[in-house]
Amino acid sequence: MASKDLTTQGVNAQIDLVIEPGRSFRNYWRDLWQYRELFYFLSWRDILVRYKQTAIGVAWGILRPLLTMIVFTIIFGYLAKLPSEGVPYPVLVFAAMLPWQFFSSSLTESSNSFITNANMLTKIYFPRLIVPASAVIVNLVDFLISFVILGVLMAWYRFVPDVRVLALPFFLGMAFLASFGLGLWLATLNVKYRDFRYVVPFIVQFGLYISPVGFSSSVVPGKWRLLYSINPMVGVIDGFRWAILGGETRMYWPGFLLSAMVTLIVFLLAVRYFRATERKFADII
Amino acid sequence: MITVEGLGKKYMLSHQRREPYIALRDVMAEKARRLARRLAHPFSGTESLMADPGFEEFWALREVSFDVEPGDRVGIIGRNGAGKSTLLKILSRITEPTEGRIRLRGRVASLLEVGTGFHPELTGRENIFLNGAVLGMTKAEIRKKFDEIVDFAEVEKFLDTPVKRYSSGMYVRLAFAVAAHLEPEILVVDEVLAVGDAAFQRKCLGKMEDVASQEGRTVLFVSHNMAAIQTLCRRAIWLDGGRVEQDGESDSVVNAYGKHLQNTNGFTASLTSLDGRIKVEQIRLMDGEGRATSVCSPGSPVTIEIRYRAEQPVRLPYLWIGIRSQFGSLFAANMLLDGARPGVLEGCGTIRCTFHSLPLLPNQMYRVMFGGREADGLSMLFKATEVTHFIVAGSAEEMGLKGEHADSIMGQSAPVLLPYTWELPDGRTVPVNPFLQVQR
Numbered sequence: 001m002a003s004k005d006l007t008t009q010g011v012n013a014q015i016d017l018v019i020e021p022g023r024s025f026r027n028y029w030r031d032l033w034q035y036r037e038l039f040y041f042l043s044w045r046d047i048l049v050r051y052k053q054t055a056i057g058v059a060w061g062i063l064r065p066l067l068t069m070i071v072f073t074i075i076f077g078y079l080a081k082l083p084s085e086g087v088p089y090p091v092l093v094f095a096a097m098l099p100w101q102f103f104s105s106s107l108t109e110s111s112n113s114f115i116t117n118a119n120m121l122t123k124i125y126f127p128r129l130i131v132p133a134s135a136v137i138v139n140l141v142d143f144l145i146s147f148v149i150l151g152v153l154m155a156w157y158r159f160v161p162d163v164r165v166l167a168l169p170f171f172l173g174m175a176f177l178a179s180f181g182l183g184l185w186l187a188t189l190n191v192k193y194r195d196f197r198y199v200v201p202f203i204v205q206f207g208l209y210i211s212p213v214g215f216s217s218s219v220v221p222g223k224w225r226l227l228y229s230i231n232p233m234v235g236v237i238d239g240f241r242w243a244i245l246g247g248e249t250r251m252y253w254p255g256f257l258l259s260a261m262v263t264l265i266v267f268l269l270a271v272r273y274f275r276a277t278e279r280k281f282a283d284i285i
Numbered sequence: 286m287i288t289v290e291g292l293g294k295k296y297m298l299s300h301q302r303r304e305p306y307i308a309l310r311d312v313m314a315e316k317a318r319r320l321a322r323r324l325a326h327p328f329s330g331t332e333s334l335m336a337d338p339g340f341e342e343f344w345a346l347r348e349v350s351f352d353v354e355p356g357d358r359v360g361i362i363g364r365n366g367a368g369k370s371t372l373l374k375i376l377s378r379i380t381e382p383t384e385g386r387i388r389l390r391g392r393v394a395s396l397l398e399v400g401t402g403f404h405p406e407l408t409g410r411e412n413i414f415l416n417g418a419v420l421g422m423t424k425a426e427i428r429k430k431f432d433e434i435v436d437f438a439e440v441e442k443f444l445d446t447p448v449k450r451y452s453s454g455m456y457v458r459l460a461f462a463v464a465a466h467l468e469p470e471i472l473v474v475d476e477v478l479a480v481g482d483a484a485f486q487r488k489c490l491g492k493m494e495d496v497a498s499q500e501g502r503t504v505l506f507v508s509h510n511m512a513a514i515q516t517l518c519r520r521a522i523w524l525d526g527g528r529v530e531q532d533g534e535s536d537s538v539v540n541a542y543g544k545h546l547q548n549t550n551g552f553t554a555s556l557t558s559l560d561g562r563i564k565v566e567q568i569r570l571m572d573g574e575g576r577a578t579s580v581c582s583p584g585s586p587v588t589i590e591i592r593y594r595a596e597q598p599v600r601l602p603y604l605w606i607g608i609r610s611q612f613g614s615l616f617a618a619n620m621l622l623d624g625a626r627p628g629v630l631e632g633c634g635t636i637r638c639t640f641h642s643l644p645l646l647p648n649q650m651y652r653v654m655f656g657g658r659e660a661d662g663l664s665m666l667f668k669a670t671e672v673t674h675f676i677v678a679g680s681a682e683e684m685g686l687k688g689e690h691a692d693s694i695m696g697q698s699a700p701v702l703l704p705y706t707w708e709l710p711d712g713r714t715v716p717v718n719p720f721l722q723v724q725r
Contacts, residue, residue, distance in 0.1 A: 019378060019387040041418035049406050123401045124419055125378040125393075193309035282380040283296065 028275075032127045042134040047141055061145040065097045072097075072214040082215045085241075086248045088157045094150050095244040096213045096237045099175040102143045103233055104204045106176075110135040110183030111200045114191050118285045128278050129271075132187045136180045143172075150244070162246035171239035174263060178232040181267030188274045191285050212237050217252070225255055232266065235259020286503055287353040287376075287471065292385035293527075294346040294371050345371040346527045349385070355470070358497045358504045360518035360535055362511070362542055365674070368527040369507045373397060373473050376505065391470025391503070394420055398475070400460030405449035409440055409459055412448055416463045430466045437492070438462035458485055465492045471503045472496065476510075476611075493517060509650035510611070511539050511676065543678055546579040558657075558666040563599050563630060567592040568655060568672045579675045583647055583684055583702075587675070588639040591655075599630045600660055604667075606638050607654035608645075610700045615651070621658075646700045647679035685718045 051058065069090055076082045077089035084092050110132035114121060117131050154161070182203075190196040211233040212220075220228050228234055235256045242251045346368040353359055361369050374380045376387065377395030402419035403412050413434055417427035427434075435441055438459040440451075448456055474493070494517060497504045508514050514521055514535055521538035523531040530545075531538050556565040571588040572578045581587045589606050603626050607617035618638050620626045627636075645651060656669040681691035684702060707715040 017387075017389050017393075019375060019382065019389070021382050021384060035421075037424055038418045038421075041415050045404055045407065045411075045415055048411065049404060052406050120402055120419065122374075122379060123397045124395065126419070126421075189309075193312070195309050279381040282374065 028127060032129060035126050035130060038126055039130045039134055042130060043137045046134060046138040050138065050141075058145065061142045062149060065094070065101050065146045066149060068101075069093050069097055076214040080215075082219055085216050085218065085245065087245050088159065091150075091153055091157055091159055092216060092241070092245065093214060094146075094153055095241050096211075098143065098146050098150060099171070099236045099240050100208065100211060100213045100233065101146060102139050102172075102175055103179045103236070104207065105142065106136040106139045106179035107183045107186070108200055108204060109139065110180065111186035111190055112197060113183075114187045114281070114285065115194075115197075121285055122282050128281060129184075129274070132184050133180060136176060136183060161244055164243045164246050167243045168240070171236055171243060174232075174239065174260065175236045177267050178236060178263045181263065181270045182232075184274050185266070185270035188270070188277050191281055192277065207231075207233060216241070217255075218250075225252055226258060229255030229258045230262055232259050232263040235263070286355040286357075286390055287505075288388045289352070290350050290386050290388075292346055292349040292372070292375065292387060293344060293383050294368075294375060294380070295383040296343045296345055344527050346375075346382075349524075349527070349529055351522060351529065351532055353503055353505070355391075355503055356497075356501045357520060358506065358518045360514035360521040360539075361505060361507045361524060362509075362514060362521055362539065363524035363530070364546075365671075367524040369524055370397070370475060371527075372524070373475050373505070373507060377473050389471065392421070393471045393473060394464075394467045394469035395473040396420075396464045396475065397473075399457055399464060403448060403456075403460060406447055408447055409444045409451070412459065413463055416460065420464060420467055421469070422467060426468070434459075434462045434466050437465060437488075454485070461485075461489055465489065465496070468500075469502070471505070473505045475507045490517065509674075510648070511543070511650075512648035515539055543580055543676060546676055556655075556667060556670065556672070558599075559668070560664070560666070562597045563593055563595040563602075563666065565591055565593050565655075565667070566633075568653070570653070570673060570675055579673070580678050581643055581645075581675055583645055583677055583679045584642050586639055586641050587643055588637050589653060591636045591638075592633070593630060593636070594633045595630045599666070601626055601628060602630055602657055602659045602666060604636065604655070604657040607656075607669075608640075609652045609654055609671075610645075610649055612699060614654075615645075615701055617654075643677065644702050645677045646684065646698060646702055647677045647681075649700050650674055650676050651700075685716075 072093045073090045076093070077084065113132045113135040114128070120126075121128065121131075186196055186200055210231055217225070217228065217234055217238055229252070236259065238251060238256060238259075242249050349368070349372065361372065363369050371380075373395065374397070375382050376389075377393060377397065379395075379397075400416065402416050404415065407415065413431065414424070414427055417430075418424070422430075435444065438455075438461075440455055440459050443451065443455065448459070451459070472493075490513060493504065493506070496502050497517070504517070506514065506517060518535045520533065521531075521535035522529060523538050523542050525545075531541055556568075558564070568589065568591050569577050570579055570581070571590060572581065573586045575588070591604070603620035605617055605619040605621070608615045618640075652671045652674045654669055655667060655672045657666040658664065659666050681687075704716070704718045706717070707713075709715065
């Protein structure tokens with residue numbers, strides 16, 4: 001028994017740890033790497049549970065974006081007659097639904113993730129950053145389902161994307177950073193001030209109207225466009241449309257850069273605030 | 286291996302709130318109130334504004350220092366609230382100390398609860414992997430140990446059943462089995478053995494002994510089970526009020542702790558009924574001679590005395606007292622069932638309840654539960670709460686148990702003992718009389 005474990009013990013015996021007040025552990029980021037499997041398992045658990053519990057799990061993943069798309073197409077495309085940049089209106093809406101659904105569910109779930117996993121937080125040590133990160137990752141499954149629907153929709157309208165579609169992973173990365181950054185921040189605040197859970201549904205609901213989901217951001221008057229791009233999701237959604245719709249779609253680059261910068265700043269501030277508060281989590285949760 | 290120097294942990298206790306977290310709403314309201322106060326009295330000193338009567342400092346641990354050598358097995362004992370769990374939480378990096386430091390070498394695995402991260406919807410197989418990962422095992426390690434874990438837990442047939450359909454015994458067995466197959470250099474265990482049936486507890490203790498002795502692991506073990514501490518640990522640290530009271534060989538520390546419990550009167554904090562009309566000022570345990578105690582001997586009487594003060598008359602209340610062990614509820618005395626209810630409680634008074642002969646095994650800790658309702662039983666006076674605890678001291682032989690290892694096994698067996706008789710195939714009749722000592 002002892003001999004076969006000699007190798008693992010040999011490695012671990014090197015680990016020297018000092019536990020002291022105010023010391024953010026020097027090997028935090030290395031720990032994060034060591035706990036990558038836990039990250040993988042937590043994401044896997046959440047995916048399994050989500051699709052086991054709801055009888056119509058996958059159907060729900062299809063239905064939700066589809067219904068929203070239909071409603072938005074009717075309201076913005078047919079009733080308000082907003083311009084569609086030369087692509088079928090449903091495709092225009094759906095290209096934006098992809099990142100928006102991902103963002104809104106990720107934000108909702110990650111901002112609650114510390115509370116829902118409170119039991120683990122008070123019983124076991126691991127880098128707590130894993131919890132909200134895996135809550136975001138789980139939504140990739142829904143994203144992939146939606147992506148397939150988009151493919152079907154584009155085939156229906158005989159719409160062929162061009163080479164720009166290859167840039168999609170980059171914009172998806174940006175959507176991840178935006179939802180993870182804001183989600184982490186709200187999740188941390190939520191541990192300390194429990195009433196932040198009421199803020200999240202508001203952000204999600206409000207965000208749907210101030211982000212160009214149901215309409216193209218080109219309908220925003222030119223002089224307001226830069227200001228409009230402070231909303232990180234404007235950049236992400238524009239990026240998605242640019243990559244998927246191709247052709248005529250033009251990108252408003254100054255706005256995109258601003259969105260990207262806001263995303264990055266929010267993310268960095270969130271990580272900093274989280275790291276400062278993390279050590280006290282077990283005492284206050 | 287582990288060096289603990291001047292460790293301390295301070296908590297801020299709030300007198301108004303029960304939850305540690307706060308609502309932003311309250312913070313903003315408080316800020317606004319202070320601002321208003323400042324505007325109203327612009328020339329008063331700042332001290333009055335700073336003093337916050339709603340908070341009180343509480344040191345859960347203070348100036349705790351000790352060293353642990355590699356391969357040591359150290360038991361940590363002390364009453365509830367002595368700081369044992371806080372110490373384990375700091376050691377496992379769940380919470381941060383306020384002062385002092387710990388230096389340690391090696392991977393730490395902490396078992397503060399069995400089945401952390403278990404999800405009821407997932408199958409046994411899925412939960413083994415999940416729980417293993419939560420405890421810090423890699424996928425490869427879990428795979429290697431998978432069969433051993435399943436074997437130890439005895440759940441082969443139910444591997445693909447969601448654990449929500451498991452019996453509580455199976456659930457605990459599976460959870461402990463995963464934890465027992467961890468291979469850290471330092472294993473930190475909180476009272477997880479206080480679950481499962483006696484046979485499984487014995488198996489767990491045996492496994493922990495193996496882990497410590499054959500594989501040379503360092504084990505820190507918190508328990509109220511003195512017998513388990515004495516079997517498993519060579520050394521014990523007794524914590525009291527957040528400080529190290531005694532540190533030394535486990536037998537002598539356990540004895541000193543037992544003596545100490547005998548001399549304290551089992552006083553507990555006062556309880557106020559939910560509606561505030563009646564207050565329990567003291568609950569204490571007394572031995573046959575009426576002396577306050579928290580150590581009893583098997584077969585001897587124990588009296589539980591409740592001193593109350595009723596601010597307003599309470600009509601037809603009924604109170605109950607229950608005795609629990611690590612196995613759950615053992616027995617209770619309930620005024621409603623017994624038809625022994627006071628008509629009305631007014632002013633100050635005492636109520637006593639005597640169990641004439643405790644049929645309880647020694648070397649275990651028992652908790653005294655207390656609760657009460659009024660009149661029709663619909664309005665609750667006191668929610669069920671643990672009010673005090675006691676230890677039964679004695680040896681197996683006094684109980685009429687003469688078998689090999691009786692003393693060490695006793696701490697893990699079902700604790701209530703009644704007289705019985707064995708009739709063996711060789712014609713012998715062996716009466717087991719737990720109260721031999723008392724009857725004589």
